Amino acid sequence: MVSMLFSPFTVRGVEMKNRIMMAPMGTVAAANDGTVNDWHLLHYGARALGQVGLIMLEATAVTEQGRDLYGNLGLWNDEQETGMKRLVNHLHQIGAKVGIQLWHAGRKRKIEGAAATASPGTVMGQPSLGITEWQIAEVVDAFLASTVRAMHAGFDVIEIHAAHGYFINDFLSPLTNKREDKYGGTRERRYRLLHEIIEAIRSVWQGPLFVKVSVDEYSAIGNKLEDHMYFAQRMKEQGVDLIDCSSGGVLPIKPKVYPGYQVPFAEAIRRESGVATAAVGLITTGMQAEEILQNGRADLVAVGRALLRDPFWPRTAAEQLGITIEEPGPYKSYWFPSGSMSHEN
Template sequence: MLVLFTPLTLRSVTLPNRIAVSPMCQYSARDGLPNDWHLVHLGSRAVGGAGLVIAEATAVDPAGRISPEDTGLWSAEHRDAWRPIAGFIAAQGSVPGIQLAHAGRKASTYSPFTGSGGVADADGGWTPVGPTTEPFVAAYREPVALDEAGIADIVAEFAQSARWAVEAGFQVIEVHAAHGYLLHEFLSPLSNTRTDAYGGSAEGRLRFALEVVAAVRAAVEVPVFVRISASDWTEGGLTVDDSVEIARALAAAGADLIDVSSGGNVPHASIETGPGYQVPFAEAVRRKADVPTAAVGEITEARQAEQIVADGAADLVLLGRELLRDPYWPLRAATELGARTPVPAQYRRVQY
């Protein structure tokens, strides 16, 4: 029996299939506000049949943006700007989700469209924060090390942004704790050399992420995902065995699914890519931590995606670049696999 096009229920939300749009930064917002680009970009993937459409890394605070062009959700104005986007996604039969994020020491950088390195204050940048004062690379801005009060403020911001997200119509909240952004910076021994309660031991490094997830879980009733980097791909960094323990703790704090990616925390990592190269990480976390997972990374073929879910390596597959190439990939995949899935009435004259 085909599994890719079967529903997945998490808490009170049911995804119509196991295909999700991975959150992908568009670097197209102004003052954090999404616009027509985001409506069309995300909406077209919902029309294309993805069961879950996750909006890009969206900052819980202005200083948490990767670039000045990132989206945000730090005010009621931002909530209201997201409403029509979430509403359109839901109207197509897809579930709208959003990834909440803080870029940490990788904040205040130029978007890929505009340059590279850190953005100066005079050009619209700001001072980033991190676990220490060490920048990601020399070309980035030097961060201020967060104190415990600053950490508590960011925990509260994640919770408030989650509330606004639900008010905007999002039905899944993902906490970004991967790719070298703030929560990953605290998780990894490569970037967290603190000796206080938020550093030192593995338990100390995990504390910030657990507090965020617990706060988000207390703030909303919808499913909460957490994206992690299962491996730092660098000696002395996080390994998949570490991430199994991290995932187990995150689930205990209220996470319903772990979105398993990798890398991003140090510039010199040697990452061995290839088709489905991160799927073994998702499978290890799923089986050893006994928590639902999503697999992501060079998943491009319908039968490949079906096999991942059918084999129990993951409960959900997230596609990024492949859905940029073809927003209607899910409809094509259904045809290729011989599955039945709804097609918009306006497109039924077309054979996918």
């Protein structure tokens, strides 16, 4: 068979050797100052060796105050940039493309101190302080500065984290955005912060730009698919290349989960907006990933926990599909049973 899962995917001249993306998963393994350490070289390096096409690093804070926990990665100073460059070079040498997910925790910040976010009062029992327009401008500038550092570090892809009840999501969501200025109220106004961040990033970054969103907030008054159809069209106009479709996280509401439970969000946004999408959510087998791609439901498959359990998940998926893929040089002729499968990609 000809596998779509193992076909290349190219965005703005950046070619990923297959359509497997390592989903960003917080490990809280950084040093207290947010810098990369040897653990990250091993953790991400193993998945690059396993032949993941695009490794998306975990949420990386754009400011010191924007962290959730002390073990979060950061990209707001020179030392962090140097560590990131070392990690990116390491992963490139193994053959993977590398993305970074830029992020601000907002009200979900667990480190002592007030979190800056969009709405007054409390949300999920956490302090939620309205911030001034000049403070918002500082956050936009921080995303811009971290983008420049990501460029210097050699990243191939930048993803903006606008999901799961973090800073940007709190502006997008009517559940948390109670502002009465130009950043609150209508969908257009709630989108303004994300618009400004995309505009700032695009002023310096010409490479692939992804945005992660919570398509359904699982509340009668929260954002739903129709809201994100509007947001997707705005992102398309601004030059966003791919929407990473997740859900939930604004309120402590647990959806019913099952294999591929979030894939319909990626399918609908891709079909209606014409923007490429990544599908995520309990995607665990090669056959499942292949079906998503063959049926045009997404352009990339983001694999999370399955890759934590099996760093060589691409090899496992290929075997499930009855094909072989290129092996890392040192593993040549050892990965697959000799002669049991044809060499097709």
